Amino acid sequence: MNQIVTTPGKMVSQLSRIISDYLKTAEFEVSLAAILDVIQDEYEDGVPYVLSYSKSDHSLSHLVSGDRMDSRYLAGIQSFKAGPAVAACGSAAHYKRPVMIDQVADHGNFLSFRDLMLALDVHSCCAYPLMEDDGELLGTLSIYFKRDLSELDLTCMEVILPFVNLLFHHYQRQSQSKVLAETLAQRLKSVTDQLDGMVYAFHRDGQGTYSISYLSEGVQDLFGCSSDAAYKDVNALFSVIHPDDLDAVMASVEDSYSQAQDWDYQYRIVVDGALKWVHGRSKIKIYEDGTATWNGVIIDITKEKELESQIETTTNNIQGILYKFRLTVDGEIYMPYVSNGVTKLLGYSPNEMMAKKSGFFKEGLHKDSRDMFFNTIMYSAKHLTLKRMTFQFKHKNGQYRWMHSNSTPQRCNNGDIEWQGILVDVTKEQELLIANTNLSFELTQLIDHANAPIFGIDNCGNVNEWNQKAHEITGYSKDEVMGQAFVQTYITEEYKVSVEEVLDKALTGEETANYEVPVFTKSGD
CATH class of the missing domain: 3.30.450.40 (GAF domain)
Incomplete structure (x- = not known):
């Protein structure tokens, strides 16, 4: 995100x-x-x-x-x-x-x-x-x-x-x-009366009794009560707090007072049967006599909560994880955010992953990926360029998984570099690629060391394969013949037409009986 x-x-x-x-x-x-x-x-x-x-x-x-x-x-x-x-x-x-x-x-x-x-x-x-x-x-x-x-x-x-x-x-x-x-x-x-919420002044006397000293007109739309009703009895505001949240809300106010810290809390209210999410923030001032006043605002964040829920659902459905990865000015690395998909991908919960520090990432990287990973990060941090890389990282179960990351960096105000991007599991694709590479190598080795001469030509009739036995018989090395017109260069004049016909049939997939091909040797024979 x-x-x-x-x-x-x-x-x-x-x-x-x-x-x-x-x-x-x-x-x-x-x-x-x-x-x-x-x-x-x-x-x-x-x-x-x-x-x-x-x-x-x-x-x-x-x-x-x-x-x-x-x-x-x-x-x-x-x-x-x-x-x-x-x-x-x-x-x-x-x-x-x-x-x-x-x-x-x-x-x-x-x-x-x-x-x-x-x-x-x-x-x-x-x-x-x-x-x-x-x-x-x-x-x-x-x-x-x-x-x-x-x-x-x-x-x-x-x-x-x-x-x-x-x-x-x-x-x-x-x-x-x-x-x-x-x-x-x-x-x-x-x-303030036109805000999607209300501005208020909330008072606590020396005996711990709460009251309201100011409310904007927004209280009617938000809490379903008039400002006059709240002035007369502060419970007009408390009574609509969701029963499951009431104790926590009151505890947060008491904590604000006892710790002399500004109040900042999100909670649910139920107005006319409809559930709303609200966010309250206020500055506290504690007086010498022990009384206190909070001046602040409470706004409706129901839409934001619905959006957060939609975002969470979307990120959970992504075949991978969304993440933030940060490199501090001191050289430390950590992840300030990671989506829930990390559990499926690497076996760790988001909180576990966000608590990890530099040593975890260094140890989790496969030894063959470690230098490339950190070199890519340093280059991206220096030039603020898009970071793409494929690497191996250890799952919580101890097995290594192939990962591909794609992220964009930005410089923070404190000098840190932070990347935001997506990480996907490409283990199956990478294993298939490695298997194909190994198969290609084995096939090349088989052709090159065969006891019979083997050569290949492309659709244009140029040589694109030439094994060691062909080199041994003709005297021409692979480097000498690659890309050369096979018929025109290495076939005697009287056989050029017939060889051309046989090769054309082979290139179109038509089988031909065994056919002996006379070729020039390097010595001219």
Whole structure:
């Protein structure tokens, strides 16, 4: 599998807090940079940036970017004119609509940036216009990747966009801090109420009693109860938790409190007879008096769970395994992910395989495959090229199996190299290939050492086989006759026609009685 499935709603709680902090500080660029940090945390391979728009000359200029941005890319986006075919951000600004481009180095919008895209190995870019309520353009939010875009990337960006747009909107329109705070709070409420989930503040008093101090309107659609009902009795939220999950959910909240760690948990709820999966995340703040508050978000991940189930079913049906294989900067190797098929393939469970370290892989490789395996890995890691190889690896039962792997590498932020690919069992095919090779060798040996002269010709009448006895009788070595026209070169004139007829019949599969073939010897006899 080419990517890790993440949940767009994981970012909402952090983004809400950033907007809330901005209400207190009005530090626009600091808050905007904090939002980009959230994006970078969710996309370890993405680099986000924001450009501001100047209506006077229809230009875009750099405002803030993620700290992973390459200096060469940064230099290229300092200031430039927007236009219909100017990268992704320039096009998004021109048309005032989102623009997503894969394979940017080959796209017409990136002709002026092609060399830079190739040098930085940028594969894709998406850009979104930041707009006023009246349709006026404020700037663009963009992110580039060293891989192709996925639907999940676009879904997450659509969740982030309202927060960035909201920040831009009020930065441009700020007047008195009190008015700004009231307006922004209302807009924030509007954004959170439209989420596929709810934003909340959850409180624990000194006696361990829980209550709700804030809920967005999304609680009605998600939990089937009104915010007023939850304010009055927090059990309105607890009562819909699946009976098999209730104790574990409450234990996770208590663990968050006792360990002073943020809460992050997935569980099931039953609303009007329908089963839903939800994912809750929140920041905890514990006060000196022992009370605590969690500020966070709970979102509906039912569709994601259904997708995970479909993916698991698909991977289990693949005749092989999907895997991730990582080479660390320290030279260690391990598998951070392997599908269930590994049990059938090598006898190990996925958890067993993912716990293995370098020594296991070195010992498991057949001695004839070991050098080739590690040389291929090192070359692929150095040049980031596709890795294909066939090798022998030891099954858990001690028998060696032939494996063929096909994977694509990428460099991680910490310098590790990670391959994602598929591994299949080719033992039967490899054993058949070896058997055929051995048979071919034995046949060659039989022909070459026969006590009678044996020669072969192809469809064009040229020599393609010549054994040692033929060499001994004629004086011509195999190297001398291979590829030569047999009849024209080695048959006397008076027999050429008859020999030609016999050979033509043989080549068409027509049997011929024993026939003596007179040939020239090297001595001229």
